[in-house]
Amino acid sequence: MRRPVDVQNPPAVQRARARAEGTRRTARTRPRDQRLTRLWISSATVAVAILLWEVAARTGVMDARFTSSPSGVVANLPWLVESDFRVHAGYTLYAITAAFGLSLVAGAAAGLVIGRVRLARRLLDPLVTIGYTTPLTAFIPVVVMFLGLGITSKIVIGLVGGVFPVLVNVAAGAGTVDPPLLRAARSFSVGRFQTYRHVIVPSVLPYAVTGARIGLGRVLIGVIITEMFGGSQYGLGLLLIRMGQSFRTDELMLLVLVVGIAGTLTVGGLRSWERRMARWRAV
């Protein structure tokens, strides 16, 4: 297997040359400037959306009884502290953390085995495909039937949602470890455990983070939807349904925003970690 290498003018050499010529600062600050610009643009988009929402609610284009308004939402901020919101949020956070943690551990372990052992891949591939492609909501009645309406059901549904993206991505990473690297490890008498530690796991890590990012999103959905499904005593999903059913739209919209912002921040954090981890990759 021979891979072409552009020796004449690889990007690394171009960068090195730019550095030698003292152009390093511009080359380095430009991405940061771009990121700042992008941040400004997205903030402006959000601001315009909020403004339109407020205007629409005040002028009666949208019925504020159903859609609330930004000012209504802000006026209700104290509700987050005064009500039992914290208890509900605590339960949801607990379920999400547990489900996500289990997804990472189980998904990484199973993914490594499926990626490295051909027999395991052949045996488990159909199950993984079914588990990953079946809509998450379809599992809810089954799980609730078995486990009742407590926190266990939420965690299990979250786990079903989160484990497959992690597993599939880790397996893909583990199955595509560069063969010459494995040959080099064997040739230099690097032991099996050390080969996992120094060759396989680092190869898989970027894939694992991608899986974790996708998985976290599905864990959030799984837990909150199960809470909405009914019967559960606590949880943000339950709270959302209650507020909706009693037409308390200000609180309802506030909850939607809180959940949305929390999800954006955590998934966004994972995404930036993902990018940082790919630092050594050829750019």
Added chain:
Amino acid sequence: MDLTRPDSAVPRGGTVRPFIRIEDLTVEYRSPSNQPLTAIDRLNLDVAQGEFISVVGPSGCGKSTLLMAVDGLLQPVEGRIEIDGTPVTAPGRDRAVVFQEFALLPWRTVRQNVAFGLEGQRMSKARREETVSRYLRLVGLENFAGHYPSQLSGGMRQRVGIARALAVEPQVLLMDEPFGALDAQTREILGEELLRIWDAHQRTVLFITHDIDEAVFLSDRVAVMTRRPARIKEIMAIDLPRPRTIEVKSSKPFGQYRRRIWDMLHDEAIQASRER
């Protein structure tokens, strides 16, 4: 001048025991359709200590297979390989490979990559660092120790590969078309550099290539392989004075060696391409 280096004669018989002895080596592997395929068929080759020997042959003839067998990555179905009297059964510290694909860990810096082969060995951290620095200097990469492979050119990457192999201080350096992925100029520069290192360190080198010029320029002897199932067709001693520089490539004897090896290879290459 080093008087212990064997002269160009084939180091067979006599009282000198060959350093690498390959005897009736037969290697098979399974084709995608699960048919056993004989890659190497009763191949014999002796290499003297400190010798630089190249193996050339038509593409796909099993040159790399031979190298992997000597490294112990492949088990022969028949025959044996001995290094300094010890049979080869698995990869060992007395051999190190330079790979055509470089095979560097992309998430490790140059320095950490060179240390890769040393990590399994019992040695103090200070000694390991010192060894790594020495070989980084030897290949001229001391100023790039903190770079990642993706920041280096192909030629520099293979210097890392060479330093990594030399750092374990092997008795035998196995080079599997190490310059195959490089352009002509880089290839030539690295070839000269390799000779400089070899002159200074006197390791036995088994060098796989399909480039006849490269083989003649570098080697004490050039072994020509037949098409698959491969054996050694002929061995040519290269009696050119050392140390050699690029200029030797335009000399008359160099041209003659190249011509003769090309003639040996020609039939095999044509037949091999017809059988495909």
